[in-house]
Each structure stands twice: as structure tokens, then as C-alpha cells.
Amino acid sequence: KQEVTQIPAALSVPEGENLVLNCSFTDSAIYNLQWFRQDPGKGLTSLLLIQSSQREQTSGRLNASLDKSSGRSTLYIAASQPGDSATYLCAVKGYGNKLVFGAGTILRVKS
Amino acid sequence: DTGVSQDPRHKITKRGQNVTFRCDPISEHNRLYWYRQTLGQGPEFLTYFQNEAQLEKSRLLSDRFSAERPKGSFSTLEIQRTEQGDSAMYLCASSNPGEGPYEQYFGPGTRLTVT
Numbered sequence: 001k002q003e004v005t006q007i008p009a010a011l012s013v014p015e016g017e018n019l020v021l022n023c024s025f026t027d028s029a030i031y032n033l034q035w036f037r038q039d040p041g042k043g044l045t046s047l048l049l050i051q052s053s054q055r056e057q058t059s060g061r062l063n064a065s066l067d068k069s070s071g072r073s074t075l076y077i078a079a080s081q082p083g084d085s086a087t088y089l090c091a092v093k094g095y096g097n098k099l100v101f102g103a104g105t106i107l108r109v110k111s
Numbered sequence: 112d113t114g115v116s117q118d119p120r121h122k123i124t125k126r127g128q129n130v131t132f133r134c135d136p137i138s139e140h141n142r143l144y145w146y147r148q149t150l151g152q153g154p155e156f157l158t159y160f161q162n163e164a165q166l167e168k169s170r171l172l173s174d175r176f177s178a179e180r181p182k183g184s185f186s187t188l189e190i191q192r193t194e195q196g197d198s199a200m201y202l203c204a205s206s207n208p209g210e211g212p213y214e215q216y217f218g219p220g221t222r223l224t225v226t
Contacts, residue, residue, distance in 0.1 A: 004153070031213065032212050032213065032214075034214065034215070036217070041222065042219060042220070043115075043117075043202060043217045043218050043219040043220045044154070044202065044204075044217040045217075046214060046215075046216065046217070049212055049214050051212050089153050089154075091153070091154075093213060093215075096167070097142070097144070097159045097166065097167055098144065098156035098159065098167070098169075099144075099146075099154075099156065099204075099215060100156070101153030101154050101155070102153050103151065103152050103153050104152075104153055
């Protein structure tokens with residue numbers, strides 16, 4: 001059974017700082033991995049998707065990496081802004097149909 | 112393309128009542144998923160449709176829950192005899208395998224509060 005863990009559970013940083021969010025998964029037989037952002041009381045916004053054959057994906061100030069063999073992914077946020085404050089969720093898709101999510105990292109960027 | 116939509120956005124009901132939620136996927140997305148998210152947790156998979164066929168159901172989907180996707184377009188999720196433990200955010204997502212990486216696009220969710 002796939003299990004996804006995100007560390008840290010919460011993070012508070014001053015504006016402008018670079019930061020890394022961590023995601024680990026127990027079964028390396030994945031099809032892809034997605035990072036999502038969730039604002040309080042809202043749905044999920046997809047940030048980046050990394051296919052199992054890829055090592056990283058970049059979008060603006062965001063960079064996600066994937067090391068499938070070790071069961072790890074990181075989301076790097078450069079030059080953080082108060083608008084980046086949200087919960088960040090990591091989810092893996094195996095060769096079935098569902099996404100398995102971690103519990104998320106709550107990020108607060110202080111101005 | 113307006114994205115995945117869900118209705119209602121919020122629902123407050125008394126224990127024992129039945130509720131029904133609707134999800135409209137992105138047009139031409141033939142795959143539709145329901146997830147449930149409780150406070151402080153990530154979403155958990157409930158069920159999956161490919162066109163009108165319900166192909167997978169989680170053990171979380173007790174016999175009080177039923178989902179349909181008539182004609183392979185919108186989907187409904189009904190909860191009968193609601194319990195306080197059903198209070199959660201219910202999220203719908205859709206995907207189109209023809210687009211490649213099976214990326215799932217989520218709607219805004221329906222927040223259910225059972226009093």
C-alpha cells in the first residue's frame with residue numbers, strides 16, 4: 001500500500017527566503033507525481049507534474065525534483081512571497097487510477 | 112473551458128438527512144474522480160469513473176454512499192442518512208488520458224457540515 005509523507009508539517013519563513021518542501025513515498029512504482037497548492041477552504045490547484053521518467057520540472061519560481069528510486073520529491077520555492085502562503089500537497093499516481101496524497105505542508109511567508 | 116465545477120459549494124445538513132453533490136468535469140475529460148478531505152489531512156480517493164462506468168470504489172465508500180455518472184458527463188455523489196463523521200470537503204477531479212500524463216484537475220470542492 002502506497003504511503004506518502006510530507007515534511008515539515010508546517011513552515012514559517014520571512015519574505016524573500018528560498019525554501020524546500022519534502023515528500024517521500026514508500027512504493028517507487030509510480031506513474032507520476034503532482035504538487036498541488038490549496039488555499040484555506042478551497043480546492044486544489046496543480047503546480048507541477050513530474051512523470052516517472054523525468055527528474056525535474058520548473059514553473060516560474062517553482063522547481064520540483066523526483067528521485068523515484070529513493071522515493072523522494074522536493075518542491076523548491078525561490079524568493080518566497082506572502083502570496084505563496086498556502087498548504088502544499090504532494091500526490092503520487094501508481095499504475096491504478098487514484099492519486100495518493102500526503103497530509104501537506106502548511107507554509108506561511110511573513111512580510 | 113471553465114474547469115471542473117462543483118455544486119453546491121457549501122452544505123449544512125442535520126444528521127440522518129440525505130445529501131447530493133454534483134460535479135461537472137472539464138468537457139471531453141472521460142475520467143472523473145471523487146475524493147474526500149478531512150481537516151488537516153490530504154484528500155482520500157473515493158471512486159473513479161471512465162465515461163459512465165464506475166470502475167473503482169474505495170473501502171471508504173460505505174453502502175450509504177452512491178455515485179453515478181449518467182451519459183458519461185456530470186457526476187453525482189449521494190450520501191444517505193448522513194453522520195457527523197461525514198463532515199468533510201468532497202472534491203471532484205477529471206482527466207483526459209489523451210492529453211498524456213493523466214494529470215488530474217480538481218474542482219473547488221463541496222464542504223459538508225453535518226450537525
